[in-house]
Amino acid sequence: MKKMLEVKNLEISFDTFAGKVQAIRNVSFDLKKGETLAIVGESGSGKSVTTRSLMKLLASNANVENGEILFDGQNILEKSEGEMRKLRGSKISMIFQDPMTSLDPTMPIGKQVAEPLMIHHQASKKEAYKKALELLEMVGLPNAKDRFKNYPHQFSGGQRQRIVIAIALICNPEVLIADEPTTALDVTIQAQILELLKDLQKKVKTSIVFITHDLGVVANIADRVAVMYAGKIVEIGTAEEIFYNPRHPYTWGLLGSMPSIESSASRLYAIPGTPPDLLQPPKGDAFYPRNEFALKIDAEQQPPYFEVSKTHKAATWLLAPQAPEVTPPEEIQKRWKKFEELKRAKEVKDNE
Template identity: 80%
Template structure:
């Protein structure tokens, strides 16, 4: 498959009163045409910062210290703000987490969906509104023609999220970044939105980067999964490899903490400790203080990536040839089996 995006050795920091926060450290991944890549991890792991950097939507105190973001062979990092304005919304679009804050309360829905098309494709207002109507119908807004002149507050939460998706899709972007787009929605609406994204992706062959902390969402939408911790990717592979053959202890913990809801006394596994302080990044493996299987070298040296298969690699010293054989705790393995069984039948 053709690569539409390559991120190489990305390093991002933030200047704060307390000092420099090294938020993203040596992150690399690629995205293929028509693929859905999920990036998962706890809050603060660097998921949203990484994807906002692709859009060049970072805060004023952020620094791209090094690295490349290649889109169609050109480095986004080197582009001016004026050049990025021609890419944002047209070639790379983003669905944000909270639809209410993503929509302008003073503008009608029709104008908001059509706006990007008018700016990027230089077409008339009438043509743009006609296209906006088609897309609102596609994303499932009832009586879309009548509701073009409605305002955001006149729609439900699920409908607002559909409108945000329509705004992101109006120019048929090559890359769609979805930053936890279903977090604020109830389970039924969440399932509808995920199904909608899959249907639209099949129609326009867009590539999706899906940001989430919910592995249940990942199981339903992702082709590949990148697991982030402490500003780094610690494991990456196909969704099947991550769910059926995870190799990093942090991935074990994430999978073990997923609820299965099939037993009254079913206790969740909790990863001990807290994420690292990125004002003072650890010398060795960032997960070392929370890793019950940590080796002595973890405190001294950050692990490289070890290849599990051509599509699967993990940054853990447990995969080094000289490392002792370690298996996940039984309580985690039992939970995986329940979780996989649930999603296999879904």
């Protein structure tokens, strides 16, 4: 399957008054055509910085220390601002977290949706407005034709997010980056937006990078999941592997802190401690101080990636051949059993 994006050994720092913050540390991943890759992790783990770098939208105090971001075989990091303006919105689009700050309060929403088509594809006003109306109806904006000339403040939060999605999709981008697009919405609208993104992906075949701090949000939308911690990807695999066969203690913590109907625990699990200070990144495993299963080597040496399957790898010394067996939380053990059941069911189906 064709790779739409390839991120290789990306390292990004930020100059601050306190010193240089090592925000992104040797991150590598790819995005295949038509797939949804979710990047999850706590606030400050590096999710948004990573994805903003895909559109070269980093702050002025950011430094790309190393790495490549390949799109269509070309390194985005080497492109000029003029070249990036042609790429943004046309080939790669982004849905930001807060739709109200993404929309121009002085411009009717119909014009805002149509504008990228006129800029990037030189479409006539009539053609652009027609396509904009079709797209607003496709994303489920109520009474789109009658509200075409309304302003952003006249819409609800969920409706504004649908408008932002329409703007991002108007030029049929090959890659869509969704940076926590449902965080500011209530649970019901959140579910509607996620279902909308799934439906639109089937129709327009766009590859999606979905950013969130909530693993539960991506359970039904992601094909693959990358778990980030302290500026590094600590585990990556298919959604099924990450949810039912997690191998990194940090992923265990994220999953354990998710509310579940099936959970028998009277209170949710909370990962102890706080993420490390990336002004002085730790010598060993960054998760070591918060990891109840930590080994002595975790304090001294960063773990390499260990392969769990062809599609699944995790950076934890617990997967080393010489590592002792650990007993993970009960919730994770249940997930492992569920994973074995799913594997057996799949094998039976494949052999029929």
